[in-house]
Each structure stands twice: as C-alpha cells, then as structure tokens.
Amino acid sequence: MSTEKKKNKTILSGIQPSGHLCIGNYVGALKNWVDLQYEYNSIFLVVDLHAITVRQTPSELRKQCLSFLAQYIACGIDPDTSTMVMQSHVSQHAELSWVLSTLTSMGELNRMTQFKDKSKRHSQNINAGLFTYPVLMAADILLYQADVVPVGADQKQHLELARDLAQRFNSRYSPTFSVPEPYIPKSGARVMSLQNPMKKMSKSDDNLNNLIALLDPPDVITRKIKRAVTDSGTDIRYDEVSRPGLANLISLYSSLSGMDIPTVENHFAGKQYSVLKKDLADLIVETLIPIQETYHSIIQDKDYLESILFNGANTAKYLARRTMSKVYRKVGFVVPKKEK
Ligand code: TRP
Numbered sequence: 001m002s003t004e005k006k007k008n009k010t011i012l013s014g015i016q017p018s019g020h021l022c023i024g025n026y027v028g029a030l031k032n033w034v035d036l037q038y039e040y041n042s043i044f045l046v047v048d049l050h051a052i053t054v055r056q057t058p059s060e061l062r063k064q065c066l067s068f069l070a071q072y073i074a075c076g077i078d079p080d081t082s083t084m085v086m087q088s089h090v091s092q093h094a095e096l097s098w099v100l101s102t103l104t105s106m107g108e109l110n111r112m113t114q115f116k117d118k119s120k121r122h123s124q125n126i127n128a129g130l131f132t133y134p135v136l137m138a139a140d141i142l143l144y145q146a147d148v149v150p151v152g153a154d155q156k157q158h159l160e161l162a163r164d165l166a167q168r169f170n171s172r173y174s175p176t177f178s179v180p181e182p183y184i185p186k187s188g189a190r191v192m193s194l195q196n197p198m199k200k201m202s203k204s205d206d207n208l209n210n211l212i213a214l215l216d217p218p219d220v221i222t223r224k225i226k227r228a229v230t231d232s233g234t235d236i237r238y239d240e241v242s243r244p245g246l247a248n249l250i251s252l253y254s255s256l257s258g259m260d261i262p263t264v265e266n267h268f269a270g271k272q273y274s275v276l277k278k279d280l281a282d283l284i285v286e287t288l289i290p291i292q293e294t295y296h297s298i299i300q301d302k303d304y305l306e307s308i309l310f311n312g313a314n315t316a317k318y319l320a321r322r323t324m325s326k327v328y329r330k331v332g333f334v335v336p337k338k339e340k
Pocket of ligand 1: 012015047136155
C-alpha cells in the first residue's frame with residue numbers, strides 16, 4: 001500500500017449483491033470509493049451474508065457476487081490498492097457478529113427503521129437475520145478497525161449502532177475497537193428514483209424504469225431518462241421541493257459533469273426539458289461505456305476474479321484474526337493452544 005496514504009486510517013464500505021448496481025450506487029458510493037482508495041487503506045466488501053436475509057436463488061446469488069466484484073473493479077476500484085473481500089470468505093464476520101449480538105439490546109434493534117421497512121416489504125419472511133442485520137454490519141466495520149465508513153443516509157442509524165457497540169465493548173473490557181466515523185458524501189450525491197423522485201433510487205427496485213443500472217445498454221438508458229417523471233414547467237430551474245423530478249435530473253447531471261448546480265442551470269437556460277434529458281442520457285452513456293467495456297472483458301475471466309478474492313481474503317483474514325483473538329481473550333474464553 002502506498003506510503004502517502006493517511007497511514008493507520010482505514011476506510012471500509014460494502015454493498016449487498018442483490019438487484020442491479022445503479023447510477024445511484026455509482027454517484028453515491030463507488031465514485032467516492034475510487035477517490036478515497038488512494039487516501040486511505042481501503043477495504044470494500046461484497047456482503048453476501050447480508051444478502052441472504054431476504055430470499056435468494058442460489059445460482060443467481062453466486063453470479064451476482066462475482067458480477068458485483070467485477071463492477072467494483074470496472075468502476076475503478078484498484079485491486080492493487082484496495083482490499084476487496086467476499087464477506088463469507090472471512091468467517092470472523094459471523095463470529096464477531098455473535099459476540100456483538102450479546103452486547104446489543106432487543107430495543108436497539110427494534111428501533112431500526114430499515115428493519116421496519118424490510119419487515120413490511122418481506123412480511124412473509126421476517127427472519128431473525130433480518131433483525132440482527134445491523135449487528136453483522138457492525139462486525140464488518142469493527143473487525144477491520146475501520147476509522148471511516150462511507151454510507152448513505154439510510155445507513156446512518158446502523159453506523160451509529162456500530163459506534164455504540166465499539167464504545168460499549170471498549171468500556172466493558174478495555175480499548176479494543178476503533179470507533180468509526182461516517183463519511184458523508186457531498187450534497188447532490190443522492191440520486192432519486194426516476195418515476196418517483198420522492199424516494200431514493202434503489203438497486204433492488206422491482207420497477208426497472210426507476211433506475212439506471214450500470215450495465216444498462218445505451219438505448220435503455222436513453223429511454224429511461226426520456227420517460228423520467230418531471231413536472232409540466234418549462235424553464236430549467238433547480239427546486240427540490242416543487243419540482244423534485246427535474247431537480248433529480250439536474251443534480252445527476254451536476255454530479256456526472258462536475259459542474260455545480262447554478263452552472264448546470266445556466267448551461268440549459270432557455271432550453272427545454274427534452275434537451276436536458278437528451279444531454280443527460282448522453283452523459284450517462286459516456287460515463288458508463290468504459291465501465292461496461294471493462295466489465296464485459298473481466299466478467300469472463302473467472303480465474304482473475306477468484307485471484308482477487310483470494311488475495312483480498314488473505315489480507316482480510318490476517319486483520320480479522322488479530323481482532324478476534326483479542327476479542328475472545330477479553331471476553332474470557334480459554335485461548336486454544338496453537339494460537340498462543
Ligand atoms: N447495510 C449496508 C447497505 O445496505 C451494506 C453494508 C453491510 C455495509 N456491511 C457494511 C456498508 C459495512 C458499510 C459498511 O447499504
């Protein structure tokens with residue numbers, strides 16, 4: 001790892017390998033990870049253990065996991081700089097999660113808004129894993145002594161729990177875990193659904209017209225943007241409250257072009273919505289084409305992807321063992337002979 005990195009500072013994040021990685025994930029997460037990986041020691045997870053809290057088709061899940069890894073790389077996560085980890089390859093995630101679950105109260109988990117939302121959406125499958133999901137996420141973070149965790153607003157409550165658990169363990173036993181800080185992405189990084197701009201664009205949305213997948217072909221991208229919901233105004237002005245659909249398109253244009261919002265407004269002054277939509281679609285296509293080209297060339301190369309996971313797991317296991325042996329010792333377990 002480069003010596004210019006904020007030495008001792010580790011950044012960690014992860015995405016569930018379900019649904020379709022989308023432009024919202026790119027702008028809100030992956031694009032930032034790519035920049036941050038050169039500043040910090042970085043660990044990026046494909047959180048397959050989290051994914052099975054909702055029903056998955058095994059053959060599909062396996063494909064999705066490799067596809068997500070390939071998309072991370074195609075977006076610019078550099079395997080020589082960052083550690084990329086398949087969560088299930090490092091058994092300590094589940095082990096630490098167990099220990100942390102004994103420090104977590106039912107009440108804390110009951111308050112989690114994502115649990116409430118997901119219980120509504122998957123009312124036939126409210127399993128215990130869905131309930132303890134935030135504890136596993138805390139384990140992901142604390143296992144590697146992460147200092148900084150980039151997450152969207154919807155994950156803030158989970159990160160808060162990770163911080164509480166770190167502090168709780170540290171004060172009950174002795175200092176063991178770094179207390180992670182959230183990394184708040186720049187404003188405008190939140191991409192909204194194309195058909196319902198009041199809610200966040202979600203990679204797991206059943207209606208694919210709500211999202212631009214990173215792997216959508218150009219004609220699909222153009223069609224989805226053309227059909228994106230806007231109000232019936234005429235001028236291109238940013239107003240999140242009264243014109244959320246238009247604001248979402250302006251904001252996405254701003255994020256991808258690097259122009260700030262007023263500059264985008266000026267750029268389209270006197271033009272019609274259709275011009276913004278056409279230019280935005282072109283800009284998305286231009287951004288995604290190189291990503292798709294890289295993706296299609298590496299997704300076939302299973303050996304390459306497996307070697308990245310092998311190296312990632314090796315680095316991760318070293319760190320994970322170090323944390324877990326401390327944790328088991330501090331809680332009072334007998335240290336097995338070979339580890340002495
Ligand atoms: N729960 C996160 C999400 O749904 C994914 C996640 C799992 C995560 N473990 C993590 C994010 C650790 C950051 C750090 O978006």
